[in-house]
Amino acid sequence: MSYERDNIRRMAGYQWGEQPDDPDTIKLNTNENPYPPSPLIGQALASLDPAALRVYPQPTAEPLRRRVADLHDLEAHNIIITNGGDEGLRLAMTTFVDPGQTFAMAEPSYSLYPVLAQIQDARLTKIPLQPDWLPPVDFAETLNAAGARMVCLVNPHAPSGTLMDVERIEHLAHEFNGVVLVDEAYVDFVDPHRGYNLMPLVRDLDNLLILRTFSKGYSLAGLRLGYLAGANPLIEPMLWKTRDSYNINAISQALGLAALEDPSWASSSWARVREGRARLSSGLNQLGFPVTPSEANFLLTKVPNHCPLPANRLQQHLKAQGILVRHFDSPVLSDKLRITVGTDEQNQRLIDVLRETLGAEKDTQ
Numbered sequence: 001m002s003y004e005r006d007n008i009r010r011m012a013g014y015q016w017g018e019q020p021d022d023p024d025t026i027k028l029n030t031n032e033n034p035y036p037p038s039p040l041i042g043q044a045l046a047s048l049d050p051a052a053l054r055v056y057p058q059p060t061a062e063p064l065r066r067r068v069a070d071l072h073d074l075e076a077h078n079i080i081i082t083n084g085g086d087e088g089l090r091l092a093m094t095t096f097v098d099p100g101q102t103f104a105m106a107e108p109s110y111s112l113y114p115v116l117a118q119i120q121d122a123r124l125t126k127i128p129l130q131p132d133w134l135p136p137v138d139f140a141e142t143l144n145a146a147g148a149r150m151v152c153l154v155n156p157h158a159p160s161g162t163l164m165d166v167e168r169i170e171h172l173a174h175e176f177n178g179v180v181l182v183d184e185a186y187v188d189f190v191d192p193h194r195g196y197n198l199m200p201l202v203r204d205l206d207n208l209l210i211l212r213t214f215s216k217g218y219s220l221a222g223l224r225l226g227y228l229a230g231a232n233p234l235i236e237p238m239l240w241k242t243r244d245s246y247n248i249n250a251i252s253q254a255l256g257l258a259a260l261e262d263p264s265w266a267s268s269s270w271a272r273v274r275e276g277r278a279r280l281s282s283g284l285n286q287l288g289f290p291v292t293p294s295e296a297n298f299l300l301t302k303v304p305n306h307c308p309l310p311a312n313r314l315q316q317h318l319k320a321q322g323i324l325v326r327h328f329d330s331p332v333l334s335d336k337l338r339i340t341v342g343t344d345e346q347n348q349r350l351i352d353v354l355r356e357t358l359g360a361e362k363d364t365q
């Protein structure tokens, strides 16, 4: 006898990227920042008084909420702090999409979205991206025709790294009848010359939610801290009704504040990742691996025909050499690998192993 709800019994659950025990593994599979968090994080941890953990944390993480609002020139009432960006996604799904109603996503994109839709027992509409990884021009019409209550878009897109411009998102939010959630998990790595900033739109659009995380840009994936920005009528129901009672623990609140006290530390890691991204991209190109231009901390590359191994076997081969990268078994992605930008040494090791792999083929021909 199963006590699970039918939709839960039918679903498979989220498949996370491998988290190896061996600290020497070169981990280019889950898009973490290869550089350490600010030293202020260590100081904040050391100065935490365990006695303070006796009481519950500030329920809405108010000091951090205000600090985040200042960062984006918004009001605290535009922000909800969440237990990782993933909690923000879950809150939006459970607050804005009724069971049986339609949730829409661009395909391919973050594999957690369908899982959350299944948990909510929502109907899922996947709208294929164009070959340039951008949504089709009639995206809003398609969403409206499907009766979608909410759509999630990753920008810069995962797994391609393609950046959609602000005007397109603004147009979409104007045309679409539901909530537009723009998942900016990787936005910190966008080249500042692109001048991309969606946050001001929060003041004008009543259906726009923007997700941010400390996991990538602030090197704090282990902490589980993120936030959503949006018009207050979108934030309020999540903050006062659907959120867990004390969703942000006291340690996360203190460390989030410490991270934001050291913006130059974080932004110098973003610049290093961008430099590494350019070098890794040209290294891959030189080996004949075409790379989609990326504004994120990862690259999507198609495994070329002259490689002796198809993408899935190349991923296994790299793993055997101590290098983890991500392969997705889906029609559009099965011939590609997603590679997180690592440190220069890690990137170089990957390039060396790929070169050996290609060379091994030549030797055996």
Ligand SMILES: Cc1ncc(COP(=O)(O)O)c(C=O)c1O
Pocket (backbone or CB within 6 Å): 030, 031, 083, 084, 085, 086, 087, 110, 154, 158, 183, 185, 212, 213, 214, 215, 221, 224, 225, 226
């Ligand atoms: C596209 C996208 N959105 C959101 C997240 C959530 O990140 P976190 O829950 O660590 O903040 C991730 C994590 O990998 C992601 O890839």
